[in-house]
Amino acid sequence: MSPSPQGHPGAVASFWWAPGAMVWRLMLVAALAVALAGGLGAFIVAQASGQETVQRLAAQQNDEVEMLARLLAGKVEQSQRLLASVAAGITPSMVESPAALEAQLHQGLQPARFFDSLLVARSNGLLSLYLRHGRVQQAGSLDPAERDGLRRALADGKPQVSEPIAEHTSEARLLFTMPLHREDGSLFGVIGGTLRLQSQALLPPALALPLRADSRLVVFTRDGTILAHSQPARILGQVRDEPGLAQAYADWQARAQAIVDGAQTQLQPAHIVSMAGMPLPQWMVARVSDVQVRAVPGQGGSGQMWWMAAALLLLIALGAMLCMAWVAQPLAVLRHRAPQLLQAGPSALEPWPRAAGEVDALVDVLRSLGHQRAQLREQHAVLGVRFQAILDHAPVGIVIIRSGVFELLNRQACHMLGYSLDALRGQHASMLHASVADYQHLERQVRQAFTAHGAFNGDVCFQRKDGGPVWVRVQGHALGQAEEGVGSVWILEDMTAEREALRQQDWGVRHDPLTLLANRAGLELRLQNLLAQRQEGAAGGVGVLLFLDLDHFAVLNDEAGHEAGNDVLRHVARLIETQVRQIGWAARVGGDEFAVVLPGCTHARGLAVAEQLRAALQDWEPAYQGRSFTLGASIGVVMLDTGLANVTEVLHAADMACYAAKRAGRNRVVEHAQKASAV
DSSP states (O other), rough: OOOOTTTTTTOOOSSSOOOOOHHHHHHHHHHHHHHHHHHHHHHHHHHHHHHHHHHHHHHHHHHHHHHHHHHHHHHHHHHHOOOOHHHHHHHHHHHHHHHHHHHIIIOOOOOGGSSEEEEEEEEOOEEEEEETEEOOGGGGGGGGHHHHHHHHHHHHOOOOOOOOSSGGGGGOOOEEEEEEOOOOOEEEEEEEEEHHHSSSSSSGGGOOSSSSSTTEEEEEEEEBBEEEEESSGGGSSSSSGGGGGGHHHHHHHHTTTTSSSSEEEEOOOSSEEEEEETTTEEEEEEEEOOOHHHHHHHHTGGGGHHHHHHHHHHHHHHHHHHHHHHHHHHHHHHHHHHGGGGGGGGGGGOOOOOTTTHHHHHHHHHHHHHHHHHHHHHHEEEEHHHHHHHHHHHEEEEEEETTEEEEEOHHHHHHHHHHOOHHHTTBGGGSSSSSHHHHHHHHHHHHHHHOOOOOOEEEEEEEESOEEEEEEEEEEEESSSSOOTEEEEEEEEEOHHHHHHHHHHTTTTSSSSTSSBBBBHHHHHHHHHHHHHHHHTTTOOOOEEHHHHSSSHHHHHHHHHHHHHHHHHHHHHHHHHHHHHHTTTTEETTEEEEEEEEETHHHHHHHHHHHHHHHHHOOOEETTTTTEOOOOEEEEEEESSSSOOOOHHHHHHHHHHHHHHHHHSSSSSSEEEOOEOOO
């Protein structure tokens, strides 16, 4: 660490500063790099060793499964040969005489005792004899599956081995059938013998015991029925539910291969699966081993070397971290002292830590930022005074609200509401409403308007401090993105006098109750008075009439509903009124048609206002039910000093100009003239 600018070595810090988060991460990266460098070599060696182990295990398992398949196939063939020797001692006369047949099976044929039960049926399918454990059984006690097996043997005329027969695992058995032929080759009957599946003659329980804890031996039929399993509860289940084996079985089925001798092994990410076929009974033998190809440190004679290597890597990593912490001391000091710039100037933090490179560059930047911050504080104080002066002298009320709380108000807003500035600042906006329900209703309206239009424009009745009502025209916009807590700015205009006019008896005759604009009757009356001024020779010209017809309003009204349509009409009325309030007035002629009268307005100014209105409506995209809609306006322009005789002719000319705008493609301004021209 270099000495401070004042020449006092070690004056920066007299003790060890803890590294910051970035240095800790760098130290961690260094430690991880050391660990990875050593671990990668160990991984490569372990990976190669693991692959060799897997290949050796796969070859061993493949041989084992093939040997077991041949052993089991030999047992099945032996059972078939024993049944064939029994069948050789049965004559056609015995089949017709159950007593003689029973005597023959009990005394003359020793191999008959090998089977759990023997069944002999005539060529017509009728059961001649049913012996079970050496005792004659009634024909009615014969299992339907066994009866079907005898019939299939009669129909096919060749030896068969049935699918497992049983309702429970412990009773599962197989039926071996052998046709009985005369010397001339004709069929006179069939003999069948049953053996329990889990018996020494077929699949003894010890057969499925795993050689390893992570290995399973499974014997199953062609259709996936399990005959033997390391878990007895899985017997007669389905191979499709066996981890590892299910995928190998599905692949084998997809290839549609016949069951043949020999074994095949499939390596899966987590299993080694070996399968071998038994063609005669159409069975499969499979061994499934769970395997993870990885080297396990600490096993065998190399365990001590693994631990020594790990300890060495740990010491190297710790040494690298300590060296980095020592080198990063100036940066750690800077991290601890830099936040003090928020409370004090840069001179109060001298001496700054010094170190060539990044630290010196950061110190220079922080010093510069500290001086700039002091200058900005002074400028902010001056701007604050000017901003407050602008607010206090604004002719309308201005309010900024954040999270429902008044953050900033001007003098006009406080005067309008009857409160002092200190009485409103920091208070919740609900205090201006007669009840919580009124505030919540307005809040829902504002939220819906912000969502649909991005702004709120409407008349609201507040409660003054003295309890009296005050009607205010409110225009609100979000500050930045419309997110929770971002705040909003509101322009307030006292409309109490105008609302008082609403109470007059004749107001509803000449005004539209939905938009609060003049209706067609009010438009015609005021327009007639304006034309009368022209006839009397009033100076300054008569003015301009704009006739607006909304484009695509029917689509919005049909798809979003009439309530949304009414909301759009109200918003359009406020938008038009805001644009022309200082130079004219607006009316709703009917449906989605509006008129704007600009008294004393020149030709060029009238066209400019029309284009301004068209652009404002085109840029506005209301949103309802999660969908945005596009509107526009076709506008007809009529000069009121072009020789039109009366109100009827003026409105007809404006309507025709608007129709020409519609016909020319909508969303445009067309002036009434001898030949209408688009702007």
